[in-house]
Amino acid sequence: MTRSQTRLNLPGGETVPQQQETACPPWEKVAEAIEFVPDQFSRKTQPESVAREMLHCDATDVDRLVGAGLPVEDRDGVRYFDPNDLYNLGMYSHRRNTQPELAFRMLFRFAGRPVDDLLRPKTWSFRVRLECHECAGVAPWLLEGPDVVRFGGHLEEITPLTPSEGSAEYAATVTNTGARTPLVSATLRKLTRDYLHAGYRWQMIPVPMQADYALVHELGVTSCIAASLLLAERFRAAGYRAEAKRGWFTGVLGGALDLPHACVEVTDDDGVTKTVDIAKAQLAARLSADTEQFQELCLGSLYNKVIPSTASGNASFGRHECGSPQPAQLRADIRSAR
Structure with missing residues (x-):
């Protein structure tokens, strides 16, 4: 198996080598x-x-x-x-014809383009359907919804959840935006660099397993939730206010694919809350060396393809208060509002 090398740019000019296998x-x-x-x-x-x-x-x-x-x-x-x-x-x-490889390349097509488009306001048609299996009757629904206002975005045309049995739907028009705010703390840069140097391999992992981030990393792999939980813990140990937060990666296959996501929110030395999207930086580096601008954007800045939620990193997005022993199932449909 042959390997080629790309480099992941960090704020301040630091780089991390990224390995790419090229054989089949x-x-x-x-x-x-x-x-x-x-x-x-x-x-x-x-x-x-x-x-x-x-x-x-x-x-x-x-x-x-x-x-x-x-x-x-x-x-x-x-x-x-x-x-x-x-x-x-x-x-x-590395066969280039499997569904995951094709979906991955489609998913990250934007990452090799100039990032200016990711920094402008973007409006999304946001719909979430919640279902309660083994439902015990009519009851209120709780949703950890879009949390864009504190990042300069806004919500309009909200259709709130109402008490019901079995299922419910929330809808809103969500506008979010990007902002170039790279990490300024040398400590945060080092902790981020150390994580990227550790060689964890990104894999698709069930959400309940991702919450056990110690187990995930013991296996030598990582994912957005597990990575964010561990990195937030390390930021806090270094004296920073940090929390892993969940959200949605938007506009995937025209809204047909639900992609819950997670990143770290950390208060930097300049007093600004920064977003560290470590998993997307790893994935973009694996795709191509042409994604360097996007990789750097992931390490401190906001971009408009992620809608943050009020949910913490290992929490569910919603629940039904009917008393059912089963958690509510949630599926998002997020489409660009043209």
């Missing part, structure tokens, strides 16, 4: 490099037909992956897999 390894090698979702967090919901489609492979390839350790569950003669495991296999397969 056999499926056994791909599986060997993946940390599969542990049993206690694994949900094997995707049948083999979906696995073949996602990975652009055949039954023989699936056999090879299973033989190499891909966790599987047989139900009535059909093999089922965790979607996170399938996504990670595709993401690091």
Whole structure:
């Protein structure tokens, strides 16, 4: 396997080398490099037909992956897999034709362009549907909604949640904006650089597992929530006010893909609250060296493709107060308002 190197720019001119594999390894090698979702967090919901489609492979390839350790569950003669495991296999397969790779390139097309467009006000049609399974009756809904006003944005045309049974929908027109506010603290820059130098590998991870950020990092991997929780802890240990916060990465596939997100809000030495979006910096660096401007933007600044929420890093976005033992399920549909 050959490797090429890009560099991640940090505020102040510091750089972090980023490795990119360029060869196409056999499926056994791909599986060997993946940390599969542990049993206690694994949900094997995707049948083999979906696995073949996602990975652009055949039954023989699936056999090879299973033989190499891909966790599987047989139900009535059909093999089922965790979607996170399938996504990670595709993401690091280097075949360039798997669904995760194609989606990743589409997702980050903007990152190689000039960042000025990410700093202007942007308006989104924001809709969230909440569902309560095993619902115990009519009750109020609670939503950790868009939190853009304190960052210079605004909310309009709000359709609030009302007490109901089973499901509810919140809608609003959300305008957010960007601001170039790079980190000025040498300590924050060092802690950020140290995290990027640690070599954690980004993977798709179930949200409940991401909350156990110690376990995630012990496995040598990372994700937006786990990374933000750990980095916020390190910022606080250094004497800074910091909190991991959840939100949404917007406009993905025209709103068809729900992408909850997390980053760190930290009060810098200049008294300004900065946003450190460490996971997006890592992912952009993996895509291309042409994303250097965006990578730097992720380390302190705001950009208009993220809508922050009032939820903390390991909290759920919403709940139904009916008494059901099951948490509310939430799906966002966020589309550019033209």
